Amino acid sequence: MLDIQGRKVAVIEAGAGDPLVYLHGFADVHGVAADLQPFHQRLAQAARVIAPAHPGCAGTDELAGGCSIEDVLFHYLEVLDALRLPRFDLVGHCVGGWIAAELAVRHPERVARLALIGACGLFVPGAPIGDVFMHAQPERGVDYTTLRSLLFANATAPVALRFFPDGRGDIEEEMRRYQMLRFGSFVGFKPPYFYNRALIERLHRARMPACVIWGEHDGMVPRAHGDAYVAGLNGTDGLRIVNGAGHAAPLEQPEATAGIVREFLAKHLGRAPANR
Amino acid sequence: MTFPVKLYCWHFMAYPHLPADFDERYDTGWVTVPNRLWDAQKSRGLYQQYIDQLAYGDELGFDGMVLNEHHQNIYGLMPSPNLIAAALSQKTKRGKIVILGNLLPLHLSPLRIAEEYAMLDNMSDGRLIAGFAPGSGPETFNYDVPSASSREQFWEAVELIQRAWTQDGPFCFEGRHYPLRYVNPWPRPTQQPHPPIWIPGSRSRETLAEIARRGYCYFFSSRSHGKETAKSQQQFAKVLDEHGKSYQPFRMGILLSAYVAETDAQAQAEAKDGVWYFLKNCLKGHLRREGRQLTFGPGIPYIPPEEFRSYLQFSDPTTPLLGDAENWDDLQQSASIIVGSPETVANRIMEILAHAQVGHLLIQFHLGNMADALTRKSMRLFASEVAPRLRAESTQLFTRAFPDMERQLAAEMAT
Numbered sequence: 001m002l003d004i005q006g007r008k009v010a011v012i013e014a015g016a017g018d019p020l021v022y023l024h025g026f027a028d029v030h031g032v033a034a035d036l037q038p039f040h041q042r043l044a045q046a047a048r049v050i051a052p053a054h055p056g057c058a059g060t061d062e063l064a065g066g067c068s069i070e071d072v073l074f075h076y077l078e079v080l081d082a083l084r085l086p087r088f089d090l091v092g093h094c095v096g097g098w099i100a101a102e103l104a105v106r107h108p109e110r111v112a113r114l115a116l117i118g119a120c121g122l123f124v125p126g127a128p129i130g131d132v133f134m135h136a137q138p139e140r141g142v143d144y145t146t147l148r149s150l151l152f153a154n155a156t157a158p159v160a161l162r163f164f165p166d167g168r169g170d171i172e173e174e175m176r177r178y179q180m181l182r183f184g185s186f187v188g189f190k191p192p193y194f195y196n197r198a199l200i201e202r203l204h205r206a207r208m209p210a211c212v213i214w215g216e217h218d219g220m221v222p223r224a225h226g227d228a229y230v231a232g233l234n235g236t237d238g239l240r241i242v243n244g245a246g247h248a249a250p251l252e253q254p255e256a257t258a259g260i261v262r263e264f265l266a267k268h269l270g271r272a273p274a275n276r
Numbered sequence: 277m278t279f280p281v282k283l284y285c286w287h288f289m290a291y292p293h294l295p296a297d298f299d300e301r302y303d304t305g306w307v308t309v310p311n312r313l314w315d316a317q318k319s320r321g322l323y324q325q326y327i328d329q330l331a332y333g334d335e336l337g338f339d340g341m342v343l344n345e346h347h348q349n350i351y352g353l354m355p356s357p358n359l360i361a362a363a364l365s366q367k368t369k370r371g372k373i374v375i376l377g378n379l380l381p382l383h384l385s386p387l388r389i390a391e392e393y394a395m396l397d398n399m400s401d402g403r404l405i406a407g408f409a410p411g412s413g414p415e416t417f418n419y420d421v422p423s424a425s426s427r428e429q430f431w432e433a434v435e436l437i438q439r440a441w442t443q444d445g446p447f448c449f450e451g452r453h454y455p456l457r458y459v460n461p462w463p464r465p466t467q468q469p470h471p472p473i474w475i476p477g478s479r480s481r482e483t484l485a486e487i488a489r490r491g492y493c494y495f496f497s498s499r500s501h502g503k504e505t506a507k508s509q510q511q512f513a514k515v516l517d518e519h520g521k522s523y524q525p526f527r528m529g530i531l532l533s534a535y536v537a538e539t540d541a542q543a544q545a546e547a548k549d550g551v552w553y554f555l556k557n558c559l560k561g562h563l564r565r566e567g568r569q570l571t572f573g574p575g576i577p578y579i580p581p582e583e584f585r586s587y588l589q590f591s592d593p594t595t596p597l598l599g600d601a602e603n604w605d606d607l608q609q610s611a612s613i614i615v616g617s618p619e620t621v622a623n624r625i626m627e628i629l630a631h632a633q634v635g636h637l638l639i640q641f642h643l644g645n646m647a648d649a650l651t652r653k654s655m656r657l658f659a660s661e662v663a664p665r666l667r668a669e670s671t672q673l674f675t676r677a678f679p680d681m682e683r684q685l686a687a688e689m690a691t
Contacts, residue, residue: 132575133416133575134575136573136574137413137575137576138573138593139568141565141593141594142593142594168592168593171589174574175581175585175588178574178577178581178584181574181575181577182581185577186425189416189421190421
C-alpha cells in the first residue's frame, strides 16, 4: 500500500528490470482478480511490473467527492511521484488504456514506450463504446451472459465464467467488481462515455514508440478505436490483433497478448526507460 | 384535536394500450421498450382521463393527489409531473398536490425546480407538497446521471432549493455542482417558510439521517409491506432519536395499491385485467426478475460500497419480486396490491398500520390498463366505506401509541 496525502493506493509489483506501469481494465487484475494473472506474470518475466489499483478499486481509497478523468490523471501523477518513477514503460488495458493515453500526451517525456490494449478514450463517430453498466445488470437477477459476451469472445469460456459467474458469487469478488464499476461510473457513465473528444487531436504529442493491440472480437470497444489510435499515434507498426480474443484479451489469450507486448519492448530496446 | 391517517390518491399514469402479447415479445417495460408501441390515436384523451380521475379523488374527500416523475417507460407517463400538477391546481380546490418527486440530478439547475414548485404553490394557493428524489436505475440510463456521484449532487440541490425559498435574495450559492452567482427566485412560495418537503428512500441509512437532520417527511419507497415496512419505520424512529427528535406518524408515508368492490370475489374479477397488466408489463424491468431489472444492482453503483456489501449479504438474487407473483395468493403475501370488499381492504390496511404506524397512506387506484369506470367505482367505495373506518381506527391507534403527538406536531410546526 502506498500512502498519497493520506489516501491509500494498492499496488502490486512483480519481476525485475525496467519499470513497467500497468493500468488495469474491467476484466483484469484489480477489476475482477485479486492477483496478477498469467498475462501480467509473462510481462514480469521481462520487466519490473508495477500495477496500481484505480481509485476505489481493490483497497485503493476513492477520491473525495468522486472523480473525473482529470482528477484520476492528477492522482496518477502523485502515484508515479510517490513510486519515484521519473520515466517508465506504460501499458494500459480498457479504461486503463485511456488513462495511459492521457498521461502519454500530457507527459511524453516520462513515458518511454506505450502499449494500449483494447483502450477506450477516443470518440469515434458511429462506433460507440459498449454499455458495460447496462450489461452488468443480470437478466432474471442471475444471468450475466450478455456481460460476458460484451467482454469475452466466448461467453462460456472457463475464464469468462470464472470471473463473471452467474448467480450470486463470492462476496469479496462481487465487491471487487462493484468497486470497478463504481470507478467506471465516475469517469465514464455520462457522456463522454469513456472518451475524451479532445484526446484524438492530442495523440501526436505521444512521440514515444507505441503499440496498439486489439482482441479480434472486441465487443466493447470497436476495432475502429484501435485504428484511430494507430492513425493518431506516431510510432506504431499498425494495429496488432490478438486472434480468438475479445475485449478481455489479457485474460483470454495471455500468452499471445503478452507476447506482442514483449516483442514490442524488445524491438525498441534502445528506447527503454533507463536509456534516455 | 385528533389526527387520523391521511389518505391520498396516487396516479402513475401507465400506458394502457400495449399489445396482448407484450410480455412474450418484449424483455422490458423500461428505458429500451420500443416507443413505436405508442398508439397516438388510442391515446387521445388519456391524460385528460387520468387527470379527471385525480380530480374525482379530490371531490371524494381524499386528502391529496400524488404524482411522480418517470422517463421512457410504460409504467408512468409523467416525465414532467409539474405539468399535471399545474392542471390539477386549476381543477381542484381542496386536496394537497404531492409531487414525489422531481428528480433533481436530471435537471440542469435546481433553481428551475425551486421556481416551478414556487409557482405551483402559488397556483394551488399553498397546497403543494414538494418531493425531491435523486432518481434510481432507469433514470441513470435515461439521462446519463453518473450514479456514483448522484447522491452528493442530489443533497446539494436540495440545499440550494430550500435556501432559495427561505433566504432573502439575491445571494451567491457556492456549491460544487451548482454554483450560482445570483439566487433570487420570483415568486416565493405561498406556504411559509416553505412547502413541506418529502423525500423517498429505502435502503440507505445516509438518506434517513439527512431526512431526520433536515426535518423532512420520509416516504418509504417500497411497494411491498411485510416486515420490512415496520423495520424501516423503527429504523427511521431510531435515526430521529439519534438526531434529538422523535418519531410521530406524520413523519412517514408509504405507497399501497387497492381495488375495492362489493365483495372479495367481485373485486378480484373486476381488478384482474388491470392488476396483471400492471404486474407483468409495467413492472417488467423494475420489480420483476424476468427480463433485465434496471432499478438496482452493480451496474448502477450509486450506493456506498459498505451498503452494497450488506445488500449482498442479506439478499438473495432469486427471491421473487412483486411482479413475479403468479396468483392471488402470491399477491396477498406481498401486502402491496390489496384487492377485496371494503371490509377486507380496511382490515388489511389496518394490519399494516398496526405494525408500522405511518401517517400518510399514498394509494394507487388505477393499475395498468384498468377501465375508467372501474377505477372510479373503486375510489368511490374506498372513500365511502373504507376511509371512514381507517380514519376512526387510526385515530385510536395513533392516540394510544403517540399520546404526545399534539405537542410534537406543534413543536415541529414552530421550527
